[in-house]
Amino acid sequence: MKVLIKNATIIDSESSYHGTTQDIRIKDGLIIEIGQKLASLKGETTIEKEDLHISQGWFDTSVSMGQPGYEERETIDNGLNVAARSGFTGVALNPNTYPIIDTSSDITFVKKMAEGHATSLYPIGALTRNSASVDLAELYDMQQSGAVAFGDYQTPIKNPNLLKIALQYTQGFNGLVLSFPQEQQIAGKGMVNEGVMSTRVGLKGIPTIAESLQIARDLHILEYAGGKLHIPTVSTKEGVALIRAAKSKKLNVTCSVAIHNLCLTDDLIEDFDTRYKVLPPLRNKEHVEALVAAVKDGTIDTVTSDHNPLDVERKNVEFDNAMYGAIAQEATFKALLTIVSEKRAITLLTAGRNLFIGQNNPVKEQVKADLTLFSTKGSQTFTKQDILSSSQNAIFLNKKVKGEVYGIIANNQVVLN
Structure with a gap:
């Protein structure tokens, strides 16, 4: 070339x-x-x-593709083509496949499927077996096969001792632990942000304390156990404040925000459009403003598309029955540019590479x-x-x-x- x-x-x-x-x-x-x-x-x-x-290649820290098991949603081949045309030279693949990526052979399989593409694929191994939050998966073996982090996609770690052990264990090989920020018993059967809009449309709400309570717990465990913790897709004012305070104490914590949580509010659920059913849910203006401030001041380290292709059978149904998730990779840069300067946008889109794989490729000879x-x-x-994408559940459609x-x-x- x-x-x-x-x-x-x-x-x-x-x-x-x-x-x-x-x-x-x-x-x-x-x-x-x-x-x-x-x-x-x-x-x-x-x-x-x-x-x-021109900038360093962008890195997306939360991407779902379906394969293996859900190829009707997206294949690795097309998913990497989507990423390339959306500007991403590297993506971290979530383990929400069938079977769930929780063994070294699973890591090897998806890496093999990704060979030959311009965009590189970096698998996230499940933190617990079958993402069931009961027993730790074979973290070291997965890391040796190419896993760059460990987390159960959109599944909270119910057992706090499990998180403590994971943080302690992964220190032996500098592993990165992801903990989804939602206390499930508080969230209950909620599916949208708890507030004026959820009351108006009659949908069960997820209170913001479900996020902040989980983050507070995880940060306390991190302070005790040590290790590296990444909190994916933070969505609340209180969650951001907790992470900001933890960083001021020099805890080894990073976080991301999904581009739709940064740009869109829960007003959009008024028409029961399932494209806006995402997890964490879209919040109100107060929380969006806090997230925007946090990406500008560096509290939030990176912006992700949280790209999750879903077929019509999972999205074109009643709101209660629809799966959480939206595709946003194609619009991530363009939406982010409506909020922050070009320099800040590029920083937010490139920071994930160093966080997840400890590597940068500066524009130098x-x-x-x-x-x-x-x-x-x-x-x-x-x-x-x-x-x-193969799926059509685009959250930024007509924006x-x-x-x-x-x-x-x-x-x-x-x-x-």
């Missing part, structure tokens, strides 16, 4: 070229030259785009080309034509978004929209 990228504005705080407009020459997957007015060489493919920006190409200009409405994703260069491949 020989590529010359012309007139690209580099957004990368780890690069000496940050904020400048440069040409970038890539050969065999390596950045070999950065400069201005570079001449095209024989055999090179030239990439020129309007308002072209003699560094692996792992790049996302995008534009920050223009606004448009996200339509059905923008959906790339205003900003910017454009041009594609990625990664794993010695070029994927352009």
